[in-house]
Amino acid sequence: MNRLPFLLLLISCTISVQAMFKPIRHVYYGGGDNSEETKTTTGSSTTMRWEYSCEPGWKTFQRTPSTYNDNTGVWCVKFVPAPSKKNISINEAETLCKENDGELTAFENENERLEILVEAQKYMIDELKRSSGAIAIAGKSIAECKNRTSKPAVCSDKTKAYTLPESSKTNPQFLWENWVTNEPSFNKWTYDIEECLQMFVFASNTTVGNGKINDFYCRFETSPSEVTNTRYWNFGALCGQAPGIESTG
Secondary structure: OOOHHHHHHHHHHHHHHHHHOOOOEEEEEOOHHHEEEEEEEOOEEEEEEEEEEOOOOOEEEEOOOOHHHOOOOEEEEEEEEOHHHOOEOHHHHHHHHHHOOOEEOOOOOHHHHHHHHHHHHHHHHHOOOOOEEEEEEEEEEOHHHHOOOOOOHHHHOOOOOEEOOHHHOOOOOOHHHOEOOOOOOOOEEOOEEOOEEEEEEEOOOOOOOOOOEEEEOOOOOOEOOEOOOHHHOEEEEEEEEOOEEEEOO
């Protein structure tokens, strides 16, 4: 019996079966509200379009797609006032964000900074009847700058002294360009040192430092050296949340 035709038929069948079960290859193209995912299979191609949206009450901030925002180009942000109109520590602000299904975050560009500032100003003036205050934002000093006995040179570099946690989903480059004059200062008090961040909010837009960032104690609700100075009182937190994703075809 000639076995050649039989072997050729067997090889042909094996190749056909392998082709049938070739895995789907996913190729992702990030890009804001109109992101697309292309699924390619043998002999065919399907394009999936995704839409990103924020929950009611959360602002939709369009950002440059990057690894900071998982290449979506969208980040949801919300100013959350402190409970009972009290001032809170930055550690308490982190908890407040988690209770609202978010994470402490920061602004990434000038448009975001101004929009957040306007909302915080309105709340402070209308609800708290105050002319100055602050809101807690994400950010922690690097380990070298937590030393209470010395201050390495890196701590004088406004772009390297602090970092943003991955959970903030924010590119920090613009943030480090918006320090209050002579900050960060890493002030010390008894057993503590300034290692968290807040954004100053003043009723008057001409006040120096309005909408700029300041380093502050993580655990204090007021400045230990200026207890009655309301500019250091955090009356809320800036929280961030990933957008919802929906396939549109």
